[in-house]
Amino acid sequence: MHSFWAVFKRELKSYFTTPLAYVFLVIFLFFSGYLAFKQGFFEARQADMRAFFMNLPLLYVFMVPSTAMRLWAEERKTGSIELLLTLPITVTLAVLGKFFAAWIFLAIALALTFPMVITVCYLGQPDVGLIITGYLGSFLMAGGFLAIGCFFSTVSKNQVIAFVLSVVAAALLVFAGMPTTLDYLSTFLPAGLVSAIEAMSFRQHFESIQKGVLEFKDLAYFLLLIVGWIAASTIVLDERKAA
Amino acid sequence: MIEVKELRRSFGPVVAVDGISFAVEKGQVLGLLGPNGAGKTTAMRMLACFIRPDSGTASVAGFDILQKPVEVRRCIGYLAENSPAYGEMTVGGFLNFVCDARRINGGRRKAALDRIVPMCSIESVYHQTIDTLSKGYKRRLGLAQALIHDPQVLILDEPTDGLDPNQKHEVRRLINKMAKDKCIIVSTHILEEVEAVCSRTIIISQGRVLVDSTPEKLKQEYQCSLDEIFRKITRKRT
Numbered sequence: 168m169h170s171f172w173a174v175f176k177r178e179l180k181s182y183f184t185t186p187l188a189y190v191f192l193v194i195f196l197f198f199s200g201y202l203a204f205k206q207g208f209f210e211a212r213q214a215d216m217r218a219f220f221m222n223l224p225l226l227y228v229f230m231v232p233s234t235a236m237r238l239w240a241e242e243r244k245t246g247s248i249e250l251l252l253t254l255p256i257t258v259t260l261a262v263l264g265k266f267f268a269a270w271i272f273l274a275i276a277l278a279l280t281f282p283m284v285i286t287v288c289y290l291g292q293p294d295v296g297l298i299i300t301g302y303l304g305s306f307l308m309a310g311g312f313l314a315i316g317c318f319f320s321t322v323s324k325n326q327v328i329a330f331v332l333s334v335v336a337a338a339l340l341v342f343a344g345m346p347t348t349l350d351y352l353s354t355f356l357p358a359g360l361v362s363a364i365e366a367m368s369f370r371q372h373f374e375s376i377q378k379g380v381l382e383f384k385d386l387a388y389f390l391l392l393i394v395g396w397i398a399a400s401t402i403v404l405d406e407r408k409a410a
Numbered sequence: 411m412i413e414v415k416e417l418r419r420s421f422g423p424v425v426a427v428d429g430i431s432f433a434v435e436k437g438q439v440l441g442l443l444g445p446n447g448a449g450k451t452t453a454m455r456m457l458a459c460f461i462r463p464d465s466g467t468a469s470v471a472g473f474d475i476l477q478k479p480v481e482v483r484r485c486i487g488y489l490a491e492n493s494p495a496y497g498e499m500t501v502g503g504f505l506n507f508v509c510d511a512r513r514i515n516g517g518r519r520k521a522a523l524d525r526i527v528p529m530c531s532i533e534s535v536y537h538q539t540i541d542t543l544s545k546g547y548k549r550r551l552g553l554a555q556a557l558i559h560d561p562q563v564l565i566l567d568e569p570t571d572g573l574d575p576n577q578k579h580e581v582r583r584l585i586n587k588m589a590k591d592k593c594i595i596v597s598t599h600i601l602e603e604v605e606a607v608c609s610r611t612i613i614i615s616q617g618r619v620l621v622d623s624t625p626e627k628l629k630q631e632y633q634c635s636l637d638e639i640f641r642k643i644t645r646k647r648t
Contacts, residue, residue: 173510
């Protein structure tokens with residue numbers, strides 16, 4: 168387990184010793200705030216963070232793959248994967264170490280949106296429980312996108328390809344749940360299939376958690392998503408590490 | 411300490427290693443000699459449990475590479491070709507990471523660093539970023555991370571490749587110093603290195619062991635320089 172912590176610590180530190188973290192954080196914080204205020208935060212005349220959380224799925228579609236793309240693609244390209252995987256560590260622990268480091272980094276990015284919380288608390292009396300579940304949902308969603316990005320990062324040595332593939336996969340999962348898509352699909356697919364597709368999308372589960380309803384099926388969705396894509400990453404990495 | 415039995419590995423249609431077998435004991439330095447593409451790196455990677463063999467097996471320090479890869483990696487120090495490292499870390503940070511991963515903490519870590527840093531002559535670059543190091547220093551850092559936990563077995567892939575003559579001498583001196591109580595495998599195509607450092611030689615070509623002998627015996631048998639012996643043996647196959 169100590170090797171897991173070693174990888175985790177190293178990876179998290181490396182985000183902050185290069186400009187990577189700072190560029191990402193500035194862009195993420197700027198856009199999350201900008202989109203929230205632009206999309207009618209004041210017009211809604213309600214002291215809640217709905218306008219803020221509403222935009223996160225779309226923002227994550229582009230921002231999380233940019234964090235995930237370098238997880239393994241860079242290691243394979245520079246050859247440092249040979250160093251990492253000849254230390255006394257299993258492939259699974261190495262994948263998990265890097266994944267959690269990236270996830271904690273995204274949690275830090277979320278935590279740095281606290282001015283938004285302060286603003287809402289100052290302007291009115293928001294339901295704090297909703298804010299907490301909103302952040303929880305965002306954190307889980309970030310983990311989901313990250314797991315997808317991690318997988319595509321193991322698939323390609325080229326970071327750009329990894330990025331593009333992750334964005335497409337993430338976008339598919341987000342847009343599959345959009346009302347317009349579902350309406351279109353229901354014109355030629357049976358209702359059962361349409362609701363199955365809706366259940367596979369991020370939106371439904373994220374919206375539900377954001378509304379303050381913590382249901383097992385939503386938590387399980389994110390957990391299964393993460394476990395599934397991470398397991399797939401481990402398998403692919405094991406096969407391709409020397410290639 | 412190292413026993414290799416019929417290791418075989420292909421990459422698609424290319425057979426990289428085609429049934430090699432040998433054994434190395436403590437106190438021996440084995441030189442894996444062969445042309446480029448012979449399968450030396452693949453064989454070493456299998457011993458270091460980086461890739462799995464298609465068939466065959468090996469045991470390192472009593473641990474089977476298929477059953478107990480993590481224990482094997484715990485007992486060996488491995489220096490990969492091109493000595494990879496994390497470019498954005500400093501030398502000190504990197505060595506501390508390796509200590510973290512190899513569970514060398516507290517007083518033991520301080521002692522290990524105090525021993526290794528002068529041994530590999532990297533004191534002057536201890537606080538420098540790895541990206542900015544020259545090839546020689548990167549190689550020495552690679553050696554340092556392979557030696558820091560004082561392993562019983564060392565697997566070094568072309569340890570002096572690209573170093574200047576002084577640095578080559580330093581590395582060979584280091585290997586000779588450690589040869590007495592470790593089991594070392596060195597891959598190289600520098601023939602004078604084989605004479606300087608190795609107590610045994612295996613010549614590999616196209617994934618097969620052609621010769622398993624010592625440098626002296628080979629010279630006696632063929633009555634010419636190692637250069638020509640190498641050419642004779644490896645050319646025979648093509």
